[in-house]
Amino acid sequence: MNKEEKLAILEKLVSFNTSEGNELAEAQYLQDLLLEHGIESEIENLGNHEANLIAEIGNGQKPVFTISGHLDTVAVDVDKWDTDPFTLVRKDGQMYGSGVTDMKGGTAALVIAMITLKDAEFPLNGTLRLVLTAGEESNMHGSHQLYADGAMNDSDTLLIAEPTGYRTVYANKGEVDFKITAQGKAAHSSRPNFGINAIQNLMDVLELIKTKVEARAEQNQDDVLGKTTFTVDIFKGGIQINAIPANAKAEINTRIVPEYSNDEVMADVKAVVDEFNQTHAGEIEIEILMNIPPVIGNPESKLIKDIIKIATSYMKNTEYTPSEKQQGKEMQAKQGFNPFSNDKFDVLSGAGGTDASELLKDKLMGTNYAVFGPGNPLKMHQTNEYASEQMWFDFIDIYEKLFKEYL
Template sequence: METTEKLQLLADLIKIRSVNDHELQVAQYLKGVFDRAGIESHIVPMTGDRANLVATLGHGQPVLAISGHMDVVDVDEAHWDTDPFEMVTKGDRLYGRGVTDMKDGLAALVIAMIELKEQAVPLNGTIRLLATVGEEVGELGAQALTAAGYMQDVTGILIGEPTGYRVMYANKGTMNLTVTSTGKAAHSSMPQLGNNAIFHLINALHLMQDEFDRMTTGVRNATLGETVYNVDVIAGGNQVNAIPGSATAQINLRTIPELSNHAIVHHFEQVLDQYNQRSNGHVTVEMATDIGPLVGATDGKLTRLIQKIGNPYAAKQTITPAERDYEAKILKLLDLPYSPTEILAVSSPGGTDGAQFLKDHPVGFDYAVFGPGNDSQHQDNEWTSKSQYLDFIEIYKQVLTQYFD
């Protein structure tokens, strides 16, 4: 494919407003691309305007899965300098919603497959593309494809989430909790006639924080670090002169294998039960999202191939001192190493569809996350590097070929 075609494919994907929905339109577009290239693909419908896409190149064992999600996060168009659903080029930067998370990685994987087909590169195995719905909210597509058996014969998986010139082989789990306090509404001049739900919620959150600190002290994973706990949303009450009858809080945790999601919830349930028994409060906790941590092979074949093939590209990248200093600062805050000239293997504080794909193989699988992009994902004026996008196509082609050697 010519460079203009590669950029046009990405621009076409950006035009499709797959904001937490409408991935069927992306799947249909990509199926048309694969059909014209003579690559077998099929759409796997879900509900409404949503569907996964599976494409296959080569045959036999081993089977290497490659994956990217088709959904993007919501956008506040008023805060953008350009139309977020029209890819705009400014120098080496390409702007658009999802251009870095992760339609550039998905497009690069698709183009790599097409060019391998065009060049009749022999493959001693099978490449299976799994393009998914709903990664940003619940990893729904990956869950459905795994349940349907698309991972049963896979020996390695490469996910094209944005990492830039880093490769990630492990990520923390994700757990969202909703804490609900139920009281009784009353006029604020007569609080004895009511039961203040916010008062009990605040007490409960303090107790939960204490319990979290107790259970996590000294508990650390050598690769992923410590469990992370954040109270992110609190809601309760409707006016200042009324005792609130209900209140809620939402908590996000990033978890490690040493302390399972269900073990954490069990501890919190015990703390709240004890509080309810000794007070007139009624506070409960419910798990809304339950995604376990994932630690791939520390010396996996995919990671080693990516480093060998990708290091020359990392070394020649054009990066300003300001960009280098910014990247180093961000990674230092995340307690991650940084190199502007080589691809380091690191863990990720965030999650990917890998948690669903590898739910039966959470430790030791040949798993790598490596894709074009940067830390502008989920932000206004999201952008990716045009040169990096094109470089990753070449890196992917070599990785997909040499994986079967």
């Protein structure tokens, strides 16, 4: 497969608008592509045009090396893009398009490397299993279903191709997302005592929750992942300036570490809300939107060591733009490491979650797990998302060598 044929695959993936799910058409394209190269695959139709895809090459025996990416992308505001987000645009060594970083670039690189091994009839001492998931950017229902199906029962190793650039992540925080709804009573603003202000109640209870969660997070930090975090990311309420609001809602994101677990955070939030409801007029209700645990792999695993051995030479040949170098300095100041180093291959923990929280649900600690993929993670979920073309081609080579080395 030549350079232009590889780019054509990425171009096709970018052309699918999977920002609201709708992964089925993309999965069907990949199934046809794999079959052209003698690789059979299975599409798991989840309904509503959403789908997972599973494919394997090798001898069908253990060890099983699972490689994974997600097919969906975050929503895009087309009007704010300088180019069509669903058309791959190449300019000044960069590639622009929805998902080119998160994570159609990584998915395409995995598929191409797998096809390359199959075309070369390279003998693998084990099984290379490709798992592409639906809904990672929403509720991870694709990976949740794959876990329920037993797709990971015999797997020894998991690599997820989320964008990391030339470094790798072996641990991720978990996540609990809440919707908090306040029900009050409408009234004219000149007579506030005739109503129950849902916005005020919601603000008050959120402050109580925040105080409790952050205090416990401070006391229960993890040596690898740091501390649990709390953010209010959506807040809605009110209809006009002279009306006491009868309802309001907020959505909260918490990022979880093992020392202050998912269950403990949920219990603390519920306790605050229960006490608030007993002492205030109106009603506060809780809905859990997402609940995934943290994952801490083995930083000394064969997988991590093979990644470092194979990828270090590519890292050292990388040139970064002035803008990227400036971003690196900012990240170093905020997080204590420089993501654009080309003299040391960093092995890190990450604040974001991945499908590993579902796929490794019964193997969350000490497993052979790595996040390692093309792209700058600072460009995830961005307008005018872009990725380095050279890095993308590098990762195709790296993956091919890694799969050979590991199996």
